[in-house]
Amino acid sequence: DIQMTQSPSSLSASVGDRVTVTCRANQSIDNYLNWFQQKPGKAPKLLIYAASSLHSGVPSGFSGSGSGTDFTLTISSLQPGDFATYYCQQSFRTPFTFGQGTKLEIK
Amino acid sequence: QVQLQESGPGLVKPSETLSLTCSVSGGSINSGGYFWTWIRQHPRRGLEWIGSIYYNGITYYNPSLRSGVSISMDTSANQFSLSLTSVTAADTAVYYCARGNLRWKEVDFWGQGTLVTVSP
Numbered sequence: 001d002i003q004m005t006q007s008p009s010s011l012s013a014s015v016g017d018r019v020t021v022t023c024r025a026n027q028s029i030d031n032y033l034n035w036f037q038q039k040p041g042k043a044p045k046l047l048i049y050a051a052s053s054l055h056s057g058v059p060s061g062f063s064g065s066g067s068g069t070d071f072t073l074t075i076s077s078l079q080p081g082d083f084a085t086y087y088c089q090q091s092f093r094t095p096f097t098f099g100q101g102t103k104l105e106i107k
Numbered sequence: 108q109v110q111l112q113e114s115g116p117g118l119v120k121p122s123e124t125l126s127l128t129c130s131v132s133g134g135s136i137n138s139g140g141y142f143w144t145w146i147r148q149h150p151r152r153g154l155e156w157i158g159s160i161y162y163n164g165i166t167y168y169n170p171s172l173r174s175g176v177s178i179s180m181d182t183s184a185n186q187f188s189l190s191l192t193s194v195t196a197a198d199t200a201v202y203y204c205a206r207g208n209l210r211w212k213e214v215d216f217w218g219q220g221t222l223v224t225v226s227p
Binding site: 045099 | 153155205219220
């Protein structure tokens, strides 16, 4: 299985901050990398697919970059609704695997 | 916009079979371009891909879940289902059904999730 490792596991930040979350695959996954946001008690929501494509309806403050093994999710200016847990997922090869999550908390 | 809804028992006894159904509205499950998937999330833990069924009936499963996993589709009812045999407490989780797109395999629409507890 392809292993996905996110860093950091948790992050404290303030409204208006610029935040970056990193995801690393243990082998190349081309651009088959997706980012999800999950709030407590809710299903994950797709933010970014194909490493850098913004899913429909997602605010432009979210962006993704990277290819191969190293990827980043950037939130340009944190909004109150952005405090949540973020997961990366590779869809290059089954079984599709997720990172362990990054919990973004209010400082 | 497509919507998905999981249904099934919330409590299953150890060694029995977990069966869930996902009802899809707003789109046909046998239309090209999509696959249909089950993902679970253990309490306070991360997300685990269980398996997928494509619009043409081809299935893929996570090998870590043993040979007891099966996903099927009922095109007349626009539903797809998950069966997991010989469950243990380790199968206690929130189970999500979702839709994926064939090009980049991203999962774009999810059900709300249903908690299944395995307990005597």
